[in-house]
Amino acid sequence: MSSDRRESQQETTTVDGNGANSNPVNSTTMKATSTTVSCQRLRLNPNNEHRPDSYEDLQLEFPNSIYSSLEKYLPPNMLVSRREEKVKFMTDIMLRHLPHGERSRAQRHRDYRQKITPNYQRLHKELYSLNPTLVFVPAFIKAINENTEESFRSIISEPSPGVFVFDMLQPSFCQMMLSEIDNIMNWVAETKFKIMRPNTMNKHGAVLDDFGLDNMLDKLMEGFIRPISKVFFNDVGGATLDSHHGFVVEYGKDRDVDLGFHVDDSEVTLNVCLGKEFLGGELFFRGTRCEKHVNTATKSDEIFDYCHIPGQAVLHRGRHRHGARATTAGHRVNMLLWCRSSVFRELKTHQKEFSSWCGECFCEKKEAKGRSIAALRKKLFKARASRA
Numbered sequence: 399m400s401s402d403r404r405e406s407q408q409e410t411t412t413v414d415g416n417g418a419n420s421n422p423v424n425s426t427t428m429k430a431t432s433t434t435v436s437c438q439r440l441r442l443n444p445n446n447e448h449r450p451d452s453y454e455d456l457q458l459e460f461p462n463s464i465y466s467s468l469e470k471y472l473p474p475n476m477l478v479s480r481r482e483e484k485v486k487f488m489t490d491i492m493l494r495h496l497p498h499g500e501r502s503r504a505q506r507h508r509d510y511r512q513k514i515t516p517n518y519q520r521l522h523k524e525l526y527s528l529n530p531t532l533v534f535v536p537a538f539i540k541a542i543n544e545n546t547e548e549s550f551r552s553i554i555s556e557p558s559p560g561v562f563v564f565d566m567l568q569p570s571f572c573q574m575m576l577s578e579i580d581n582i583m584n585w586v587a588e589t590k591f592k593i594m595r596p597n598t599m600n601k602h603g604a605v606l607d608d609f610g611l612d613n614m615l616d617k618l619m620e621g622f623i624r625p626i627s628k629v630f631f632n633d634v635g636g637a638t639l640d641s642h643h644g645f646v647v648e649y650g651k652d653r654d655v656d657l658g659f660h661v662d663d664s665e666v667t668l669n670v671c672l673g674k675e676f677l678g679g680e681l682f683f684r685g686t687r688c689e690k691h692v693n694t695a696t697k698s699d700e701i702f703d704y705c706h707i708p709g710q711a712v713l714h715r716g717r718h719r720h721g722a723r724a725t726t727a728g729h730r731v732n733m734l735l736w737c738r739s740s741v742f743r744e745l746k747t748h749q750k751e752f753s754s755w756c757g758e759c760f761c762e763k764k765e766a767k768g769r770s771i772a773a774l775r776k777k778l779f780k781a782r783a784s785r786a
């Protein structure tokens with residue numbers, strides 16, 4: 399049996415991350431604050447005159463941009479408060495609106511991060527804020543600044559439908575990230591701290607968000623991945639990506655070997671190789687499927703294999719079925735950003751068919767259309783025959 403057939407007949411797994419995309423506010427103060435503000439409410443009509451604070455430099459429970467947007471709904475007495483007090487107030491309100499299970503999960507995750515952030519000593523501080531010229535190759539920055547489909551197409555290739563490939567990261571940035579990751583792994587080994595792994599399938603690797611890189615990765619998603627996804631993945635919420643799960647995976651000796659056939663818990667996945675030197679590790683793609691059709695057969699034109707190159711990014715729908723072959727020599731490190739859209743997830747619950755992106759829904763729709771045209775033809779033919 400060829401390896402392709404084996405993969406396409408394998409059951410596809412949905413890989414879940416720990417789902418978190420946020421950093422803690424001091425939990426002791428948080429509890430105290432929730433007692434004092436829990437009876438307070440947001441105002442119904444925003445104060446549009448108010449100029450919100452910037453929250454970008456803070457490690458927050460929810461995406462930073464939400465705080466700036468929510469601020470104009472604060473009651474008048476809160477509008478003049480210090481930024482930290484506004485953060486506590488808004489965090490408390492948002493937490494109160496999470497379902498109970500979600501709230502305790504968020505609390506546990508906040509406690510977990512609180513054990514890391516004050517103790518982990520960053521190696522390269524410049525990695526923690528996004529400086530485009532430090533991170534990206536010039537052609538990528540130029541295409542993003544122009545922000546047109548044409549400019550994206552000039553630097554991005556699509557070797558197979560729905561798989562977009564482009565040069566993205568500066569070699570010096572890859573080096574810096576690799577040494578920061580080594581530093582994280584050394585801290586984990588020295589402190590014997592049991593970290594959460596990136597997802598249900600990888601035993602190695604680390605969640606970058608948990609180590610303070612969440613703000614930088616949020617900027618990467620908002621400023622650089624969302625504009626591209628808006629053009630190429632509009633059908634899965636590419637224009638409305640609003641949260642992420644950012645992590646690294648490591649393959650080689652004493653690390654993961656390969657990654658089974660799966661779909662990601664994301665709308666759009668950015669997968670970029672950081673290095674180092676390795677053999678193998680190819681990504682294999684086998685067509686995009688909705689939940690109902692995730693285990694249906696692969697068509698020959700959906701088979702595509704991709705070889706990782708350091709600095710080069712692959713962008714694909716999370717529902718594009720894929721896996722990674724064994725890294726047979728050396729050490730491979732990849733950075734992943736699972737980008738999610740809450741709007742798309744909500745809309746999806748009201749839909750039954752996804753022919754704009756699911757290969758199987760598309761075929762079913764085409765076949766149904768073919769059948770109805772054939773039935774109509776037959777009817778017309780019969781009518782004409784009976785008139786003759």
Ligand SMILES: O=C(O)CCC(=O)C(=O)O
Pocket residue numbers: 413647657662669681720721722732734
């Ligand atoms: O190893 C790779 O490059 C693939 C990783 C991946 O698909 C994932 O983590 O979701």
Ligand SMILES: [Fe+2]
Pocket residue numbers: 413660661662667720
């Ligand atoms: Fe994946």
